[in-house]
Amino acid sequence: MRSLEIHGVDDLRVVERAQPEPGPGEVQIAVEWGGICGSDLAYWRHGVSGTATMRHPFVLGHEVSGRVSALGPGVDGFAVGLPVTVHPARTSGPLPERLAGRDNLHPDLTYLGSAARDPHTDGGFAERITVRAEQVVPLPDGLDTRRAVLAEPLGVAIHAVHRAGDVTGAHVLVSGCGPVGLLTILAVRAAGAARVSAVDLSPLARERALALGADVALDAAEQLGQDVTVAFEASGAPASLEAILRVVARAAVVVQAGNLPPAPVSVALGPIVSKEIDYRGTYRFVSEIEEAVELLARSELAEGVISHELDLADAGAAFTTAATDPHSSKVVLRLE
Structure with a gap:
């Protein structure tokens, strides 16, 4: 079977x-779609x-359907041909009590x-994978496997919203x-x-934001008023x-959903103190992928996130597009 391996910087290979x-307790999945993530x-x-x-x-890839x-032996409740997506995380051993409910x-x-x-x-960029x-x-009725490739990143987004609290x-x-x-x-x-x-x-990103449900899309946060109480x-x-911290209202909640650089960064943090801003991190998700497939089944708007689809054989071009094309958003691979 074909798989997409990373061998080094700028060295992707489709290999057999x-x-x-x-095995026991496992399911084999014929992968049809894979989404290219920032980590890939x-x-x-x-x-x-x-x-x-x-x-x-x-093998790369964790957004698959x-x-x-x-x-495998001992597995029931699934039928061959059932459309599915995959929760990419696998844990072993007990979760510390202080982290109860936070398997991520x-x-x-x-x-x-x-x-x-x-x-x-x-990862999942292969024609066949096995998972627990x-x-x-x-997938719920009405959700095809192409749109379902967005379930993992939507799970990330839903978890970020949960971290913010009631919005x-x-x-x-x-x-x-x-x-x-x-x-x-x-x-x-x-x-x-x-x-x-x-x-x-x-x-173009602002146009997509409006299509996904934003009321306004601006090129600078400073153009907003002082009534933003939750920010991502x-x-x-x-x-x-830094711009978010300047413009949000007092006692606002700010959730850091984007990965900041691993090296030290310079940000004026004074507003966290003077406004009593609640600054929260968010990391992957727990079980929100199940909420994600339900939302994807209800809404076709997410289709607007997918900008390009290419065959696995063209993985190099797909990665280049995702990394450098200003018109790209979510680039997906066809693995059928």
Whole structure:
């Protein structure tokens, strides 16, 4: 079967691997779609994603959807041909009591397509993968596998909204309208926000934000009033965070959804004190991927996040498009 391996910086290879067979408690999935994430691009461009450093080749990808193709011993409740997506996280051992309900922070966690552990965890950019049965998320009626490839990043966005707390009736700011920012707009609107303002330097990104449900889309946060009570920084740019802290209302909640650079950054943090701003981190998700597939089934708006689709054989062009094309948003691979 074909798989997409990363061998080094700017070194992607479509290789033939033996097809994995499902063991006890496992499900084999025929992958149809894979979404290229910022972490995939980071391994390709730098050999590093966050604190994870690539030490040997492995298969990329953690945003996948497809159909059940085989069941391992002891697995029931799934039928061959069932359309599904996958929760990429796999944990082992008990979760510390103080982290109850926060499996995303489990000290012994592996994630599809990650170099955080050695040996690395192979990902989902392959024609067949096997995962634990509890990682398989069936798709609701009305949701096809192409749109379902957005379930993982939408789960990230929904978890960020949960980290913010109740947004009902709030004026919400989303700064940075890449795929996660756009999906945060969709998620926060579904959660009951009264008004959603988006900020991005790109005119095309602002157009997409409006299509996803933003009321206004601006090129600078300073153009907003002082009534923003919840904000999401989704670009990972220190300047974006600093602008948010300047414009949000007193006692606002600010959620850091974008990955900030691993090196020290310069941000004026004074408003956190003077306004008593609640600044919160958010990391991946817990079980929100199940909410994500339900929202994707109800709303076709998420289709606007997908900008390009290319075959697995054209993975190099797909990664280049995702990294450099100003018109790109979520770039997906066809693996059928």
